[in-house]
Amino acid sequence: MAFNWLRSAAETSPARQAAPTEAKASAVGAAVAWATTGRAAWSPRDSVSLARNGFGRNVIGFRCVRMVAEAAAAVPMILSDGVRRLDVHPAAHLLERPNPGQVRAAFLESVYGHLLLSGDAFVEAAGTLASGLPAELYALRPDRMRVIPGADGWPEAYEYAVGAKKVRFDMSPEAQPILHLKTFHPLDDHYGMAPMEAAMASVDIHNSAGGWSKALLDNAARPSGAIVYRAADGGTMTESQYRRLVEELEENHQGARNAGRPMLLEGGLDWKPMGFSPSDMEFLQTKTAAARDIAIAFGVPPMLLGIPGDATYANYQEANRAFYRQTVLPLVSKVAAGFAAWLSAQAGEPIVLKPDLDALPALAPEREALWRRVTEADFLSEDEKRAMLGLPPGGAR
Structure with missing residues (x-):
């Protein structure tokens, strides 16, 4: 409620008017004016602020990160040596149970979540097996990790800080204790740019609209x-x-x-x-537009989030298929390639990780159509058909 009018009335009383007028000493005093709007206040762009404001305090950002991370972590992987599929292998066991406290889905969800929120994901290799592979894998918090570049510009070490305690991980061609996965950043050599950072302007608008609505309700749902x-x-x-x-x-x-x-x-x-009413200020349309922008930054079709006004896809099935094709699978392929190269260097043998497209229900119609076309193509050899289906040649599994 605004009560300045009462005080203004008191200040215009005869007693007040009789008081001498105080002159401004500043040369720009006559140019001072009151305005109804000011500069926009934007949230910081560090990892902690991105996670707190974009994930912990925004329902759209929270849901987008959860949808992408959970869908990507649930994608089945095919482990091979480049020729044969390996169902029984130390690397397969390591990925199924990375550490005593996490199973595969929980571990990968942390990795994908860090990539979406901060643009970086750091995985620690703890211990060594007889095969040369790590005994355990741990996803470390990006806000606690610092890259230490060497003379050639490449990271020579990573420093992990928790309070006053710091742990240094030295990197060398013989020992790679840290796997650093990052998204593309055009202006940074060592850290990635998160989708959350690109979406933060819309997140701030969405949060401010929600805060305004809450303040309106607290004030009896009417303007001051x-x-x-x-x-x-x-x-x-x-x-x-x-x-x-x-x-x-x-x-x-x-x-x-x-x-x-x-x-x-x-x-x-x-x-x-x-003041203006909510309909005059179009807060509902502003909030919906901000929610759509957040979803677009993460590559989630707004239809999947229930955001009204989106008619890009004819139905939910098409939107879900586009979500997997354009968002989930590129992210999974990027992370799988990073893990494969890192584990191959430690094991001393080729390890190939690829998403199993045949096991994804969202892509079942596409895979059925592809299998049908390849099967009916009599002019192709058996190995050519297998190559088109993503299978190893020579009848190998």
């Missing part, structure tokens, strides 16, 4: 206004009358529990509403 005091004798309110009025308004007419309660004004008081 002024209570004008018109006394019959032209006098002003006393200080005790002013305090009593403020206390009664705060106690009886603010908050959701007092919504709709009629206001009783007496003694020459009159209510003058001010």
Whole structure:
């Protein structure tokens, strides 16, 4: 509620008008003006702020990260040596149970979540098996990791800090204790740019619209206004009358529990509403547009989030297929290639990781059509058909 009108009335009393006018000493005093809007306040772009404001405090950002991370972590992988599929291998066992506290899905969800929120994911190799592979894998928090570049510009070490304690991981061709996965960043040599960072402007707008709606509800779901005091004798309110009025308004007419309660004004008081209504300010359209922009930054079709007004895809099935093709599978392929190269260097033998497209229900119609076309192509050899289906040549599994 705005009560400055009451004080303005008191300041225009005869006693106040009789006081000498104070002159401004500043040369720009005459140029000072009051405005209704100011500069936009944007959230910081560090990893902690991105996670707190974009994930913890925004329902659209939270849902986008969860959808992409959970879908990517659930994609089945094919492990091979480049020729044959390897169902029993130390690398397969390592990925199924990376560490005693996490199974495959939980571990990979952390990796994908860090990539989406900060643009970087760091995986620690702990211990060594007889095969040369790590005994355990751990996903480390990116906000605690610092890249230490060497003389050639490539990372020579990584430093992980928790409070005052720091752990240094030295990198060499013989020992690679850290796998650093990152998204593309055009202006940084060592760190990636997260989708959340690109979406933060829309996240700030969405959060501000939600905060405005909450403040509106707390103030009886109506914009602020002024209570004008018109006394019959032209006098002003006393200080005790002013305090009593403020206390009664705060106690009886603010908050959701007092919504709709009629206001009783007496003694020459009159209510003058001010400001724009929610319909005039189009907060609903602004919030919906911001939600759509957040979903686009993460590559999630707005239809899958229930955001109204999106008609890009004919139905939910097409939107879900596009979600996997354009967002989930490129991310999974990138992470799988990074893990494969890292584990191959440690095991001393080729390890190939690829997503199993035949096991994805969302892509079943596409795979069925492809299998049908390849099967009916009599001019192709058996190995050519297998290559088109993503299978190893020579009848190998």
